[in-house]
Amino acid sequence: MSRWFAALLLLAVAPLFAQEGPKLKKRGEPTAVPQNVDKDGLPPEEDTSIAVPVYGFNPLQAQKEIRTGNYYFKKGSYRAAAGRFEEATKWNGNEPEAWLRLGEAQEKLKDHKAARAAYTKYLSLAGESKIADEIRKKLEKLK
Numbered sequence: 059m060s061r062w063f064a065a066l067l068l069l070a071v072a073p074l075f076a077q078e079g080p081k082l083k084k085r086g087e088p089t090a091v092p093q094n095v096d097k098d099g100l101p102p103e104e105d106t107s108i109a110v111p112v113y114g115f116n117p118l119q120a121q122k123e124i125r126t127g128n129y130y131f132k133k134g135s136y137r138a139a140a141g142r143f144e145e146a147t148k149w150n151g152n153e154p155e156a157w158l159r160l161g162e163a164q165e166k167l168k169d170h171k172a173a174r175a176a177y178t179k180y181l182s183l184a185g186e187s188k189i190a191d192e193i194r195k196k197l198e199k200l201k
Contacts, residue, residue, distance in 0.1 A: 113148040120150035127159060136166040147179075154184035158193070170200045 127142030143160035146153060161176035177193050177200075184190065 116149045117153070120146040120153050120156060123149060124153070124156055124159060127163070131159065131163060131166075136163050139163045140167060152183060154180050154187070157183065158189075161193075161196075165196070165200070174200050 123142045123146035127139045127146065130136075130139035130142060140160060140163035143156050143163055146156035147160060150156065157176050157180035161173045161180060164170075164173035164176055174197060177197050181190060181193055181197075
């Protein structure tokens with residue numbers, strides 16, 4: 059008896075949760091345009107892993123990326139560290155520490171051209187720092 063009762067209850071409640079079917083357009087009625095489309099008329103990407111990130115000024119995210127990059131650098135994963143430092147420079151391009159650490163990681167990866175570029179940017183941002191002379195010497199060595 060209780061099975062019959064449960065089945066009847068399920069049949070009575072099921073229409074409440076059913077989705078509405080497609081509505082037919084009447085003649086002369088304007089076609090609805092979806093609100094969430096991009097400039098090409100495509101819906102937004104659902105898979106965030108392949109979506110292109112949009113960077114803006116976010117110093118807190120830059121500091122987070124630097125901390126994570128420092129962890130990878132100490133661990134010896136220089137490629138991961140360089141990626142994090144590069145992310146930090148995208149979030150805050152005027153952060154000297156991010157450029158310095160990116161140069162050090164690139165130097166460990168033997169990418170001297172990228173290391174020179176990062177060190178040069180560091181010197182343009184913090185040319186009067188305590189280690190500026192040391193960085194200038196590193197730049198001379200990398201040429």
